[in-house]
Amino acid sequence: MAQNGILQSSLAKKYAMAVTGLFLCLFLVGHLAGNLQLLTAASDGGRQFNEYAKFMTTFPAVKVLSYLTYFSVLFHLVDGVVLSLQNRKARPVRYAMERASTNAGWSSRNMMLLGTIVLVFLVTHMQNFWWQMHFGEVAMIDYDGESVKDLYTVVAAFFNPEMNRWALPAIGLYLLGQFALGFHLWHGFSSGFQSVGLRHPRYTNIISCLGKAFSVLVPVLFSAIVVFMYITQA
């Protein structure tokens, strides 16, 4: 009969990949919505952005979501590595000649590579901002009697070539990360639906188009914000 632990079967691992991946897509939407405030943040000295950051780090429901996000990232990562190792083991001898490009898209064949680049980016990204916000020394700012961490200044300074001599390489890495994310999503978004069996002659095309739009739009907007920050301060 069927194996007991749900994660033991190959399909269950794929469900987990799909569910965590699609959840992280939701996270991306939220994160992007927050970051878009940076485009107008200079006008109010970053107040709206800082208040939003405070809300995001303190409001209980958001807290729950954020732990879910950490969990999803870790699970997606570990699960992905386990799947990849199993896949490698499933073909111990490689082909001398392979023409994989004739039957499958590049991104679908390189999810591990793309995921790894996103991961590297993620680590530096969290070190630069998340760590600063939570454990670093961030100046406090007073809004109507309420003391709030001035994350905006940290962000602005990070992308200011005069205040951070690593700003340009950091932006390079950021863009690379977004690039990888885009390709990761190009396959991952619709793949997630397929993995949980959500496929239908009428809707699959819509999901596929939505996925492609998502995978272009989200990284482009994230990148645009960073480039904007850099250009306006350079």
Add this chain to the structure above:
Amino acid sequence: MDFTLKIWRQEGPQEQGRMETYPVTGITGDMSFLEMMDVLNDQLIRDGQDPVAFDHDCREGICGMCSMFINGEAHGPNRKTTTCQLHMRSFKDGETIYIEPWRAAAFPVVKDLAVDRSAFDRIIQSGGYVSVNSSGNPLDANAIPVPKADADDAFNAATCIGCGACVATCKNASAMLFVSAKVSQFALLPQGQPERMSRVQRMVDQMDKEGFGNCTNTGACEVECPKGISLDNIARMNRDYLKSKVTGE
């Protein structure tokens, strides 16, 4: 036409294999790929060498026995075509052709280009059937009408010839297309309903035990499948397996 063949040679399951180069001459475009291999073997036997072992039987694209990875693709460059139905006119005179066996841990090499696909048999044995005895008096064949669309979908899933091109071509050596085709055939027919949930569980479990890789939805299997089995079947199996786990049936 003349060709340079690079062929995987391996004495037996335990021995080390290697690519060997063989020239072959006097081939015509009307020859099938396997007939070209016959010419090579004829030449090798006359020269006192060991001919290349490969699996083949019907040579009309239906038995699923032929299994060559040709120039980096399962069953060669043509779509919806088995190796035996591939003709030499699909190649350019003077071309170098790579010929390798299906590569998967679950398909160990028997000799040269022949592999052991009994893992597929074991997956079918684990649940790829309807439990009915041949008593001579089941229901009349027309007692349960089946909507034509379902019957057609079931048929399309059932056309799988079990050649293993899906496994060979998948970058993860996954057998999902094969397994899901059989799961789907029965899931779409009324006769398959009583065992539907236990069947999908048993077949997926057996698939995992055999050491096939995981599906990453690259879709390569569908492209290279000589019978054009659709990814719809994989989605259907994903759905059924999930349902079976959630409902605990």
Add this chain to the structure above:
Amino acid sequence: MTEMPKHSVALDAKIPEGDLADKWTNHKNSIRLVNPANKRLIDVIVVGTGLAGSSAAASLAEMGYNVKAFCFQDSPRRAHSIAAQGGINAAKNYQNDGDSVYRLFYDTIKGGDYRSREANVYRLAEVSANIIDQCVAQGVPFAREYGGLLDNRSFGGVQVSRTFYAKGQTGQQLLLGAYSALSRQISKGKVTMYNRHELMDVVVVDGKARGIIARNLTTGEIERHGAHAVVLCSGGYGNVFFLSTNAMGSNVSAAWKAHKKGAYMANPSYTQIHPTCIPVSGHYQSKLTLMSESLRNDGRIWVPKEQSDVEALRNGSLRPTDIPEERRDYYLERRYPAFGNLVPRDVASRAAKERCDAGFGVNEAGEAVYLDYASAIERYGRTEANVQGIPAPSMEKIRELGEAVVRAKYGNLFQMYEQITADNPYKTPMRIYPAVHYTMGGLWVDYNLQTTIPGLYACGEANFSDHGANRLGASALMQGLADGYFVLPYTIGDYLADDIRTGEVSTETPEFAEAEKAVQDRIEKLLGNDGKIPVDDFHRRLGRIMWNECGMSRNAEGLKKAIADIQALRSEFEKDVRVPGRADRFNPELDKAGRVFDLMELGELMCKDALERNESCGGHFREEYQTPEGEALRDDEGHAHVSAWAYTGVPAEATHHKEELTFDNVELKTRSYK
């Protein structure tokens, strides 16, 4: 070699008493049964896993016997039953066109040119309906109509629609159904499956079949397997002609080994030549591909009338489409105005050969005729234009519409043709030629499907029983499954009832040891032979002899010559064959060497059988026995019998035994299609 029976054994077909329609029911009710507890003590070996073998093994295991099943392919699902395209007949009368068990019985007897056994054929028709019920219950996806009920099509030479089908892959779907039933029993441990194993000999102990010697084709190991009964479901032997529509591995070896151990071969010369196959294109051609018979429904068959056009076609200076109507010879329509292009297979094949022999063959080898869809395309196109209300359509428009209709009906076949020949059959007529397709002859069996060796049974194409001298379209699948699901599992009980106290059959006996030693010696001899010529070379030459002298038409002189030629070929084989590789490895050349040798012996017996049958019937056409118009001339006085041959050491010296055929329920008539 075991001792041959000294005197001629009377051939008792053991046909039950009573009315034709009651024989099978009465027989089932009166034969002995083995109780379930005792079935567990009985082992049965089934060789071959096509429709007959898979269904027999599954059914026997369901009943409780311990079954060992063998196939030489890498999986039981590969057997050549899988290649049958057209369909399976059953007397269901779902179309309400007056079909009945009797009509199916009658059509089969008549189609077989009155050379089959009434009682067997009636039983076949009787259980045909059960087959469809069984397969649907197994989840076989037959074609259905929009109302959800099963669809039928009509097939060559009958007046009702009784053929069930699954697109062009009926054989595949039925085999997968039987394979799944077999797989279920394997999972229960009731069947032990031996893939990539070949039967090397049948072991006879005290006059009864008690096991086999098998070779593991992967490791080369020679294995002894004992059982209380052995069932051969090893298919037909069309590969004796080298080029046929059979699979490369199809062979006669299992049946032939049994023949050498005392089982009689019946009517070995009855061969079905299918008229619509893709012609031979070169020396290294390894197999011929069948184009479904359904193509003759709409296609017109012709060759040029004038030799000059033939020459021009062959040297490429003329295209077939350039030949005007008045210079074309639609020879089937000319010779058989009543049936035209839809005459039965044997008649259509012979007519093509007649034209090609007269020098009108349209390819370089002179062995092809045209199957032309131009007029069908035009006819359908005009109808379609009317349907769509297009006034005064242009010829291009008509052709375009017509091609679409033809594509919908025959698209997959046209595509297959184009894939193989690189010709576009919508634009230029297809070239076709007859090819060997099925062998009606096989091991002689009685009503219980038992051969002349007690305990040795034969089912499906391996036996001779139901198709007489010519098989009807869509009846091979029916017979294979009838034998395996519904006949053998019952009749074998009558024999096994004596074996409930026998206990396990020991393989540590002199008979097993002797058989094993002979197999080993033969393998050593083949591998150690200091020859130069590959096995295929001999196979090709055997095929040429058989095709020329024992093919679509035969004569005494040619058959005698063929016997001498085959004997010479065999001794050359013994001297000059080169079999490379090792005995303890996967070695397809070694497997092939054994099979080709058996085919050579069989070929000799086929010629002998054809020589004895001084008449023309069904697939057997003797040039000496024809009407002035060139039609087959049957001899019901002298040859309404089954010829069963007993091996004596040399195939051409086999002893002849007759089973007289009696027809109490049908009147013998001359088949006429004029």
